[in-house]
Amino acid sequence: MRAAIALGQEARGRTAPNPNVGCVLVREGREVGRGSTQRGGRPHAEYVALQEAGDAAAGATAYVTLEPCAHRSERGPSCADILAAAGVARVVAALRDPDPRTDGAGFESLRSADIEVQVSLGADEAERSLAGFLTRLRLGRPFITLKLALSLDGRIALPSGESRWITGEEARLDVHLERARADMILVGRGTLEADDPMLDVRIEGLEDRSPRRAVLGRGPAPPGWTALAAPEAAFELGDVNDLLIEGGAGAAAAFLRADLVDRMLLYRAPIVIGEGKAALGDIGLNSLAEAHGRWRLSESRRLGIDTLEVYERVR
Amino acid sequence: MRAAIALGQEARGRTAPNPNVGCVLVREGREVGRGSTQRGGRPHAEYVALQEAGDAAAGATAYVTLEPCAHRSERGPSCADILAAAGVARVVAALRDPDPRTDGAGFESLRSADIEVQVSLGADEAERSLAGFLTRLRLGRPFITLKLALSLDGRIALPSGESRWITGEEARLDVHLERARADMILVGRGTLEADDPMLDVRIEGLEDRSPRRAVLGRGPAPPGWTALAAPEAAFELGDVNDLLIEGGAGAAAAFLRADLVDRMLLYRAPIVIGEGKAALGDIGLNSLAEAHGRWRLSESRRLGIDTLEVYERVR
Numbered sequence: 001m002r003a004a005i006a007l008g009q010e011a012r013g014r015t016a017p018n019p020n021v022g023c024v025l026v027r028e029g030r031e032v033g034r035g036s037t038q039r040g041g042r043p044h045a046e047y048v049a050l051q052e053a054g055d056a057a058a059g060a061t062a063y064v065t066l067e068p069c070a071h072r073s074e075r076g077p078s079c080a081d082i083l084a085a086a087g088v089a090r091v092v093a094a095l096r097d098p099d100p101r102t103d104g105a106g107f108e109s110l111r112s113a114d115i116e117v118q119v120s121l122g123a124d125e126a127e128r129s130l131a132g133f134l135t136r137l138r139l140g141r142p143f144i145t146l147k148l149a150l151s152l153d154g155r156i157a158l159p160s161g162e163s164r165w166i167t168g169e170e171a172r173l174d175v176h177l178e179r180a181r182a183d184m185i186l187v188g189r190g191t192l193e194a195d196d197p198m199l200d201v202r203i204e205g206l207e208d209r210s211p212r213r214a215v216l217g218r219g220p221a222p223p224g225w226t227a228l229a230a231p232e233a234a235f236e237l238g239d240v241n242d243l244l245i246e247g248g249a250g251a252a253a254a255f256l257r258a259d260l261v262d263r264m265l266l267y268r269a270p271i272v273i274g275e276g277k278a279a280l281g282d283i284g285l286n287s288l289a290e291a292h293g294r295w296r297l298s299e300s301r302r303l304g305i306d307t308l309e310v311y312e313r314v315r
Numbered sequence: 316m317r318a319a320i321a322l323g324q325e326a327r328g329r330t331a332p333n334p335n336v337g338c339v340l341v342r343e344g345r346e347v348g349r350g351s352t353q354r355g356g357r358p359h360a361e362y363v364a365l366q367e368a369g370d371a372a373a374g375a376t377a378y379v380t381l382e383p384c385a386h387r388s389e390r391g392p393s394c395a396d397i398l399a400a401a402g403v404a405r406v407v408a409a410l411r412d413p414d415p416r417t418d419g420a421g422f423e424s425l426r427s428a429d430i431e432v433q434v435s436l437g438a439d440e441a442e443r444s445l446a447g448f449l450t451r452l453r454l455g456r457p458f459i460t461l462k463l464a465l466s467l468d469g470r471i472a473l474p475s476g477e478s479r480w481i482t483g484e485e486a487r488l489d490v491h492l493e494r495a496r497a498d499m500i501l502v503g504r505g506t507l508e509a510d511d512p513m514l515d516v517r518i519e520g521l522e523d524r525s526p527r528r529a530v531l532g533r534g535p536a537p538p539g540w541t542a543l544a545a546p547e548a549a550f551e552l553g554d555v556n557d558l559l560i561e562g563g564a565g566a567a568a569a570f571l572r573a574d575l576v577d578r579m580l581l582y583r584a585p586i587v588i589g590e591g592k593a594a595l596g597d598i599g600l601n602s603l604a605e606a607h608g609r610w611r612l613s614e615s616r617r618l619g620i621d622t623l624e625v626y627e628r629v630r
Contacts, residue, residue, distance in 0.1 A: 151606070152581060152626065153594045154469015162603050253589055264587075266467060270626060271606040272579075274568055274598030279468045283589030288477050291466070291586040297622070307612070311467065311585060 001094060001122040003034070004063045008045070009129040011036040013181040013211060016241040019066050019097070019133035021045040025053045025088070027060035044069065046079040050086050058087035065126040067097040067119075070105035080106045084113035092118045094126030098137045132183070132241030135262065141234045142183070142243040146252055147175060147265045148279050155273035156249065161194070163277070170304035171267040176201050178265060180209035182244035184237065186228065188251030189217035199246065211244070216251045231258040253281035264295070264311040267303070316378045316409060316437035318349070323360070323380045324444040326351040327496040328526060331556040334381050334412070334448035336360040340368045340403070342375035359384065361394040365401050373402035380441040382412035382434075385420035395421045399428035407433045409441030413452045447498070447556025450577065456549045457498070457558040461567055462490060462580045463594050470588035471564065476509070478592070485619035486582040491516050493580060495524035497559035499552065501543065503566030504532035514561065526559070531566045546573040568596035579610070579626040582618070 007022030014020075018041030025033035033056070035048025046068055050057050062068075068079035068091065076082075083091060091110050096119060097103060107117050127134065135143040149167045150156050157163035165172070179185060185199045192215045200210040214226040221227035228234065231254050234243060245255055255261050285291055299310040322337030329335075333356025340348035348371070350363025361383055365372050377383075383394035383406065398406060406425050411434060412418060422432050442449065450458040464482045465471050472478035480487070494500060500514045507530045515525040529541040536542035543549065546569050549558060560570055570576050600606055614625040 148468075150469070152469075152579070152610070152624075153463075154465070154467075158600065158603060164603070166603065256587060256589065264467070269607075270610045270612055271603075272571060272595065272598060272610065273603075273606060274571065274595045274600055275593075276600075278590075278593065280587065280589045283587060285473065285589055285591075288473060288479070288481065288586075288588075291588060292584075295467070295585045295587065296620075297585055305611075309467075 001063045001065075001092065002125070003031075004065050005094070005122060005125050005129050007034060007036040008065045008126070009181075011038075012129065012132065013183055013209060013242055014039045015041045016132070016183040017041065017136070017239045018044075019130055020241070021064060021066045021130075023049040023062060023064045025049050025057055025060045025062050027053075027056055032056035032060055042075065044079050046083055050082060053086070059089045061090040061092060062088050063092045063121075065094045065122075066130060067093050067095065067102055067104070067106040068110065069097065069099075069102050070109050071101040078106070078109070080109035080113075083110065084115060088115060090116040090118070092121050094120065094122045095130065098134065131262070136241055141260070142237055142240040143262050144234065144243045144245065144255060144260050145178070145182070145263045145265060146245045146255060146261045147178065147267070148247070148252065149175070149267040149269070150279045151269055151271045151273040151276075153272055153274065154279050155276035156247070156279045157277035158273060159276055161277070166271065167267045167269045167306045168304045171269075171306040171308065173203065174303055174308060175267065176203050176206075178244060179211060180206050182211045182242045183240045184212045184214050184226070184242075185244045185246055186214040186216055186251065187246050188248050188254075189215055189219065190250060191246075191248040192222070197246070212240075216254060231255045231260045234260060249278055249281045252279070253283050256280065256283040262313050266309045266311065267306055268309065269306050316380075316407065317440070318346075319378045319380050320409070320437060320440050320444050322349060322351040323441070324496075326353075327444065327447065328498055328524060328557055329354045330356045331447065331498040332356065332451065332554045333359075334445055335556070336379060336381045336445075338364040338377060338379040340364050340372055340375045340377050342371055347371035347375055357390065359394050361398055365397060368401070374404045376405040376407060377403050378407050378436075380409045380437075381445060382408050382410065382417055382419070382421040383425065384412065384414075384417050385424050386416040393421070393424070395424035395428075398425065399430060403430060405431040405433070407436050409435065409437045410445065413449065446577070451556055456575070457552055457555040458577050459549065459558045459560065459570060459575050460493070460497070460578045460580060461560045461570060461576045462493065462582070463562070463567065464490070464582040464584070465594045466584055466586045466588040466591075468587055468589065469594050470591035471562070471594045472592035473588060474591055476592070481586065482582045482584045482621045483619045486584070486621040486623065488518065489618055489623060490582065491518050491521075493559060494526060495521050497526045497557045498555045499527045499529050499541070499557075500559045500561055501529040501531055501566065502561050503563050503569075504530055504534065505565060506561075506563040507537070512561070527555075531569060546570045546575045549575060564593055564596050567594070568598050571595065571598040577628050581624045581626065582621055583624065584621050
């Protein structure tokens with residue numbers, strides 16, 4: 001299951017509005033096929049893995065991060081159907097698919113074809129890898145990540161505006177990996193006008209993973225960019241699973257004020273700036289009591305001399 | 316040696332201007348005596364350990380964090396002399412004492428009494444435990460620690476001034492332990508006037524470890540307080556090994572601007588504040604390049620839901 005989750009995670013940012021699923025087929029203790037949802041959402045992970053396995057799929061166990069779909073479309077049969085047709089003996093799924101077209105019907109269909117079904121293995125990790133898709137289904141909006149690169153004292157620039165660079169190369173490379181996992185990146189209008197940022201993925205082999213770009217605030221967007229009048233416009237992004245907010249302080253604060261941030265990536269450099277530009281503007285806090293209990297540290301690692309702390313919104 | 320360093324560390328904050336030394340006597344693999352520098356700096360650690368060991372000191376090895384003193388005074392013989400008189404066979408010292416009255420003369424004296432001498436075991440750890448004394452001897456001022464309790468985005472209060480509490484109980488308890496290890500605590504005049512802080516050690520059994528109090532800025536100090544006109548006045552504090560800066564933002568920035576901070580304790584709560592009071596004022600930075608290469612993360616630990624990061628000035 002861990003391998004299936006890794007495959008799914010790798011596909012994050014290029015399958016929306018479909019889920020970034022991973023699938024591994026194992027027969028007699030040996031892997032016979034693997035696959036993930038392909039660019040644009042099709043073919044599905046199960047199809048790719050079955051293609052690779054060929055006849056070896058008969059009698060195999062399929063480890064899959066999400067319930068196989070039950071809905072046939074004009075583009076082909078459902079994953080439940082093709083798993084059955086290939087003679088798969090057992091399906092181990094991490095999560096049930098909340099999509100109303102499946103939502104248990106996939107498991108039902110597999111069981112009626114005499115396939116053994118087991119659910120929940122690796123559920124927490126799979127939840128995390130599919131957070132974009134699941135949030136869209138459950139809350140009607142993308143999973144929203146806020147990235148900040150800041151000093152020990154929470155500054156993102158000198159008073160002069162100088163901000164290159166706060167963090168080092170390893171941290172900046174990690175940001176590009178995060179970009180590759182997003183369907184859309186957003187900046188504030190101020191950042192757009194001041195920096196004209198590329199927001200692309202500058203990693204060899206991943207250049208084609210550069211996500212769509214969006215700007216927060218009224219007024220026209222540059223060609224190829226999407227304009228979001230307010231953070232709440234995220235609810236209208238039907239085809240975005242993962243949205244990454246890259247700044248500046250105003251855009252970041254607007255999303256926090258609307259309580260529309262699910263995860264924060266804090267890239268922190270071992271420097272002190274003192275007077276300078278704050279990471280965040282007004283988030284609408286009235287008391288310290290309100291600030292507590294909202295965020296939980298979920299991961300912390302060193303990136304060169306910098307540190308990355310990942311905080312998740314407690315809901 | 317580890318036990319000797321722990322003993323010395325425990326005595327930190329109450330031995331100035333003398334060093335907070337630890338000493339353990341071991342004979343035939345068994346500890347026969349232990350001691351640390353006593354309140355006010357006397358008796359010395361070696362004396363205390365020898366008293367406890369009595370006759371068992373004969374033939375023992377003395378593990379001591381600093382070179383035994385060589386200077387006889389009207390208050391008694393030197394430590395080198397009493398170690399020899401007790402018949403100690405071997406002295407293992409972590410560090411040479413830079414005090415010009417000793418500075419190798421202690422080792423000399425021991426060797427001339429036919430005691431085997433070994434130096435450098437545990438030197439790095441001992442350096443850290445004796446940082447106050449050593450900095451005073453080397454740089455002519457105390458070892459200066461800056462403590463900040465801040466949010467993820469570097470705020471120390473809401474715009475209203477509300478700052479109780481940013482961090483939780485475990486973090487605040489740790490601050491009181493740090494206070495117990497300081498000879499003097501300093502706050503800015505603004506903090507003194509706004510908060511009238513006690514700056515005492517509120518830990519059962521350690522209440523008598525509350526350090527002297529100082530305020531930064533011109534003007535009179537309250538009874539019992541010391542006034543420092545500027546950070547540079549730290550060079551006149553002849554009897555302070557460890558100075559702890561507790562805030563606020565102006566005092567902290569003044570010491571950083573003067574490059575008079577050796578260590579930062581960052582107690583960070585998992586909260587976001589947004590608009591609010593910044594942890595630091597102007598520290599005189601002209602470019603980001605100047606900010607880099609100054610601080611190194613030396614320790615990081617969880618304190619309840621908060622984290623403590625310790626940064627040391629790279630010199």
